[in-house]
Amino acid sequence: MNQVIELVKRKVKKEKPEVSELGFGKYYTDYMFSMDYQEGKGWHNAKITPYEPLSLDPSAMVFHYGQAVFEGLKAYKTKEGKVLLFRPEKNVARMNISCERISIPQVDEKMVLEAIEQLVDLERDWIPDQEGTSLYIRPFIIATEPCLGVRPSREYKFLVILSPVGSYYTDQLKPVKIYVDEEYVRAVPGGTGYVKTAGNYAASLRAQEKAEELGYEQVLWLDGIERKYIEEVGSMNIFFKINGEVVTPQLNGSILGGVTRDSVIQLLQYWGVPVREAQISIDEIYDAYIKGHLEEVFGTGTAAVISPVGELNWKNISMKVNGTGELSARIYETITNIQLGKEKDSFNWIMEI
Structure with missing residues (x-):
């Protein structure tokens, strides 16, 4: 063309x-x-x-x-x-x-x-x-x-x-509160969850309204079949830091492959921080929380870049997290500095107009 x-x-x-x-x-x-x-x-x-x-x-x-x-x-x-x-x-x-x-x-x-x-x-x-x-x-x-x-x-x-x-959130690195929804289904493998089509977002709106009514900013979606494996947040991919290792749900055909998600994984690997993509259940997250091993939770996306999570509500259980952790803040600062030309772009991510 x-x-x-x-x-x-x-x-x-x-x-x-x-x-x-x-x-x-x-x-x-x-x-x-x-x-x-x-x-x-x-x-x-x-x-x-x-x-x-x-x-x-x-x-x-x-x-x-x-x-x-x-x-x-x-x-x-x-x-x-x-x-x-x-x-x-x-x-x-x-x-x-x-x-x-x-x-x-x-x-x-x-x-x-x-x-x-x-x-x-x-x-x-x-x-x-x-x-x-x-x-x-x-x-x-x-x-x-x-x-x-x-x-x-x-x-x-x-x-x-x-x-x-302006900033997606008024206070960009203020930890957000997330509601873990078990009533609604966002996507299943074989569907359209892995692409950016308008219908995906229409299907998410009622759950988002429900979360806001309960005082939460975002919804964390579980898989649509067993309703136990973590997928993504309404407008972000999600990462968990557990005992020094960072884990994010693996792309399975119903999760959007975020550009910021991919950038964070590359950055962590570059720094030598243990990071893996895996199927991870909400029960595993709760278990890590109870044992005191859940160190940080953060979302990634174009709009907010990095969004620290301060609380997860699952089955009316409030899991309070440390909020803006050291790693979350470091990732945010590095990516935004690269985006603004303040820091060397070691990954060839930037295109100058």
């Missing part, structure tokens, strides 16, 4: 919000990228245009059968004014994995990276440079063919929108 990306200029620029008002996903930049797919024609009509509402037929298949995938990554601005992306090729590659699972045509990864680079470069003035801030990048694909037949769509729209954001 050797497409020229057309640029449609905006006549009047938006007023940028104050950094203190950013929050997460509340404001959007002047421009967005889009391209279309039509069976027999392939991906075409690549362009950068002013950010604006979409016009879709009421029978567009995304509304009825849920063919939608998305990704999330960030751009960072250094003190020197450089603009850096963190492992963007991993997100684009994962998007194609998601597309394959729900029968959306593959995108040209090189072309998509180029489009993201051009869009972010055009919007570099929107990237905040205060600590904890960044430009969130949301690529996504939706099925647009007007048809009520149950089959894969023959038409799609790919878009990339940008949003300047």
Whole structure:
């Protein structure tokens, strides 16, 4: 796909919000990228245009059968004014994995990276440079063919929108409280749990509401068959430090392979910290807690990077953890320093725009 990306200029620029008002996903930049797919024609009509509402037929298949995938990554601005992306090729590659699972045509990864680079470069003035801030990048694909037949769509729209954001949590390293849900099921092997499709998140919302009603910020999902093996948190992968060793659930076909998760594993291996991927049950975690061996718990994800866990509630048993542990803080500092160009990138994770 050797497409020229057309640029449609905006006549009047938006007023940028104050950094203190950013929050997460509340404001959007002047421009967005889009391209279309039509069976027999392939991906075409690549362009950068002013950010604006979409016009879709009421029978567009995304509304009825849920063919939608998305990704999330960030751009960072250094003190020197450089603009850096963190492992963007991993997100684009994962998007194609998601597309394959729900029968959306593959995108040209090189072309998509180029489009993201051009869009972010055009919007570099929107990237905040205060600590904890960044430009969130949301690529996504939706099925647009007007048809009520149950089959894969023959038409799609790919878009990339940008949003300047503050920290995901108000106090970034303040430990979060997590509710271990045993009532609802997020995913099972053979399903769509390992990809970023919109339906996965719709299925998680009721459990998230329940957790919030009980005073917890996030849900920890157990496996959908035996309801005992730990999978992931609503918006994060999860890690446990037990007796000096770090353990995270192994990818089993129902867990999302997080980019930050992979980065943390690589970093721990580089430091010589024992780390393994394994099937781990909530009973094992409780046993480690009772014996005083559960030293740290933390989540990993693009939005928060590292999120220390201060409490796990399982069957009304409150497992209080040490909160922001030494290892959690070290991982957070190292990854964010690499993202901001403050520390040497020994892993070739950074792409400069």
